[in-house]
Amino acid sequence: MSRRTLAVVSAGLSQPSSTRLLADQLAAAARDELVRRGAEVELRVVELRDHAHDVVNNMLTGFPPAALREAVDAVTGADGIVAVTPIFNASYNGLFKSFFDVLEPGALTDRPVLIGATGGTARHSLALEHAVRPMFSHLRAAVAPTAVFAAPEDWSGGTADGALRARIRRAGAELADQVDHRLPASGPVDPFALTTDFAQLLGGGRES
Template sequence: MTTRKLMVVTAGLGEPSSSRMLADQLSEAAKAQLSSPDTSVDVETVELRDHALDIANNFITGYPAPKLSSVVDRLTQADALVVVSPVFSGSYSGLFKSFFDLVDSTALAHIPVLMGATGGSPRHALMLEHAMRPLFSYLRAVVVPTAIYASPEDWGTGSSTEQSLEQRVHRAARELGTAVRDSPRNGTDPTRIRPDFETLLHPPTHH
């Protein structure tokens, strides 16, 4: 039996937070895609607000606290990541950025990442493309094509936008499953990985 490690990082500040709600939905769909009769999935969810003081102190002292250091170590050993941030001032939150500033620029190389964000208006959806995707490209992660943005309209019971969110979540989870199976970290020759031409021809749109 193979065990996959799925690490979920959410920067929501409320309790509960919409970012955590989206992270849970994404991780549930991703777990379903990564699971098989011979593969189990270990999901760990990290709420960055629980480590906010240690993250701030790290910038002052230059050294991470043991708990924070352990989180970063487990992050870099994961088979896949789900990352979700609320939108603040048109970008990801400072807490989200500060945490990933602690990660070495090569430590996430080849790790598949599914990105998500939440905000108060649909007009902030492009933050995922102009801010978050470049961050993880810099960290050399493999970011799946579909990024998930959820605004308040997406949580309405029985609404068409909710159905659209569910469809987008499952599409992104399928892409993450494919990326994990094709990952060089699993011994796959990266030169054999082929682009998803259907996605290239019909890129996902954000709602």
């Protein structure tokens, strides 16, 4: 049985949060599909609201505090990522963007990512395609085809309605398929790892 990890990134600011609720349901759908395919799955939840001050400090100093380093490692070392943000002013919120800004360049290259968003009106759903997807494409992640948006009317007593449940299942299955067709992640990116050996460094980068 293969072992897979899914990082669940929620940028919701309130508690309880519909953003976290959507993230959990998307992750559960992907997990269930991977389990059906014979994988053992670990979910690693990253609540960005808990790391807000550390994210700002990281942007100012260039170094993540220990708690943020753990969250970053959970994301960059995962086999797949569920990333969900509330939509503010027709785009992702600042905390969501700032967290992904502090990742090392190339950390998400070819990493399967399922994107989702919540907002006060269904009109904000376009932000997934004109803001969230382009950001992850710029980071060279492998973004699942189906993006899931949830407006207040998509929930009934805290439970997703039929149409939203169908989108969640489809998106979760797409993420699971992308993860299943890739080798297990090799772990988080080491920002201090040498990409050139000492012989090359001493030789001015020329191969002998």
